[in-house]
Amino acid sequence: MDKLGINPVALLWQLIAFSLLVFGLYKLLYKPVLRMLDERAERIRKGMEDAAKARELAERAQEEFEKRIAEARKEGQEIVAQATQMSEKLRQEILEQARAEAERMIAKERERLTQEREQAMSELRAQVADLSILVAQKIVGVSLDEAAQRKLIADFLREAGDLK
Amino acid sequence: MKIHAPLAAETIFHLGPIPVTNSMLTSALVVILLLVMAWLVTRKMQLIPGRYQAMWEMVVEFLLDLSVDTAGKKVGRIVFPLIATFFIFILTANWMGLLPGIGPSIYVEVAEAAEHGTEIVRVPLFRAANADLNMTAAMALLSITVVQIAGVAVNGVKGYVKHLASPILLTPVHIVSELSHIISLAARLFGNIFGGEVLVTVMYSLVPVVVPAVFLGLEVLFGFIQALIFSVLSIVYIALATAGGHEENGEPAHAAAH
Numbered sequence: 033m034d035k036l037g038i039n040p041v042a043l044l045w046q047l048i049a050f051s052l053l054v055f056g057l058y059k060l061l062y063k064p065v066l067r068m069l070d071e072r073a074e075r076i077r078k079g080m081e082d083a084a085k086a087r088e089l090a091e092r093a094q095e096e097f098e099k100r101i102a103e104a105r106k107e108g109q110e111i112v113a114q115a116t117q118m119s120e121k122l123r124q125e126i127l128e129q130a131r132a133e134a135e136r137m138i139a140k141e142r143e144r145l146t147q148e149r150e151q152a153m154s155e156l157r158a159q160v161a162d163l164s165i166l167v168a169q170k171i172v173g174v175s176l177d178e179a180a181q182r183k184l185i186a187d188f189l190r191e192a193g194d195l196k
Numbered sequence: 197m198k199i200h201a202p203l204a205a206e207t208i209f210h211l212g213p214i215p216v217t218n219s220m221l222t223s224a225l226v227v228i229l230l231l232v233m234a235w236l237v238t239r240k241m242q243l244i245p246g247r248y249q250a251m252w253e254m255v256v257e258f259l260l261d262l263s264v265d266t267a268g269k270k271v272g273r274i275v276f277p278l279i280a281t282f283f284i285f286i287l288t289a290n291w292m293g294l295l296p297g298i299g300p301s302i303y304v305e306v307a308e309a310a311e312h313g314t315e316i317v318r319v320p321l322f323r324a325a326n327a328d329l330n331m332t333a334a335m336a337l338l339s340i341t342v343v344q345i346a347g348v349a350v351n352g353v354k355g356y357v358k359h360l361a362s363p364i365l366l367t368p369v370h371i372v373s374e375l376s377h378i379i380s381l382a383a384r385l386f387g388n389i390f391g392g393e394v395l396v397t398v399m400y401s402l403v404p405v406v407v408p409a410v411f412l413g414l415e416v417l418f419g420f421i422q423a424l425i426f427s428v429l430s431i432v433y434i435a436l437a438t439a440g441g442h443e444e445n446g447e448p449a450h451a452a453a454h
Contacts, residue, residue: 037202050285054277056234061252068253
């Protein structure tokens with residue numbers, strides 16, 4: 033034993049030194065390093081979870097966005113279609129109105145013309161009667177009394193009208 | 197040429213009643229160095245590690261994996277500080293022993309008791325810590341003691357005794373086997389490091405250039421291998437001592453049948 037250099041004091045010294053190192057490294061190295069490793073693993077796990085969550089959220093938002101866009105497009109199309117329809121209806125109405133107005137005006141004008149013609153005719157008729165009497169007087173030289181003449185002419189004209 | 201390579205560590209001075217040897221100095225130096233290094237790593241730990249922190253994290257994780265993979269999650273985690281310290285201390289001590297200044301390079305003169313009065317002898321100031329049987333025996337004793345404690349803790353006193361005495365006739369063999377583990381662990385490490393030191397010293401005296409460098413390179417490798425062997429064997433012994441408990445817990449019917 034002595035030849036090998038083993039002596040209790042040295043053995044104890046080395047044992048204490050080594051035990052001190054075990055304790056010291058446990059406090060100073062293993063514990064903090066393992067805590068850090070665990071913390072980092074936890075962080076990474078959480079980070080990955082968060083990333084997955086965020087991706088899901090983004091996907092959902094994208095979906096929502098697309099849905100909204102589609103809805104808006106549909107709505108827009110509906111509005112345009114409605115407006116087109118309405119304007120068409122309005123056009124038809126205005127056209128109808130214009131046509132009716134025109135017809136009404138034409139009818140009114142025609143009536144006025146008829147009235148005027150009738151008036152002119154009756155005037156003409158009166159004048160023709162006067163003229164006829166005058167001519168007859170000139171030719172016959174005698175004058176019938178005016179009332180009889182007028183009756184005669186009226187009869188004649190009626191006949192003529194009937195003939196026509 | 198006479199090469200002086202004593203097996204025993206030389207006493208440098210006395211600290212009160214304690215004779216302080218050169219290997220005790222070195223081991224104290226290694227302990228202080230490692231504690232300072234550890235303090236430097238964990239003083240301000242970063243979530244995003246620098247290179248120094250990353251290296252230590254790698255070492256710690258490697259040793260934790262070694263413990264847990266061999267002895268199971270529960271036991272492995274408990275004995276991990278011991279196993280890891282075996283590895284880190286032995287590796288550091290071995291590699292430090294290769295540095296100039298440690299081993300036969302810086303000498304001090306001390307008085308030594310001789311046959312006729314005292315004699316002044318030149319001894320190296322520092323001696324590789326594991327080139328002293330006291331160091332390796334201390335660690336081996338600690339290792340095997342922890343093996344027995346782990347065995348009792350996991351299997352209970354009854355289980356531990358049964359493990360040691362099955363069959364009854366082989367009980368002495370088991371006890372000798374446990375004790376031999378201490379000797380084998382201590383002697384293997386001491387022999388490798390002391391032998392390596394002597395080898396390098398011999399090479400220096402034979403061919404002072406180039407050749408010793410080759411052997412120093414080999415010593416770097418051996419230093420690592422010995423650190424690994426010591427810690428792996430320790431955790432394997434612990435795993436063997438605690439394995440019985442797992443079996444019994446797994447098969448209560450089988451245990452009851454005995």
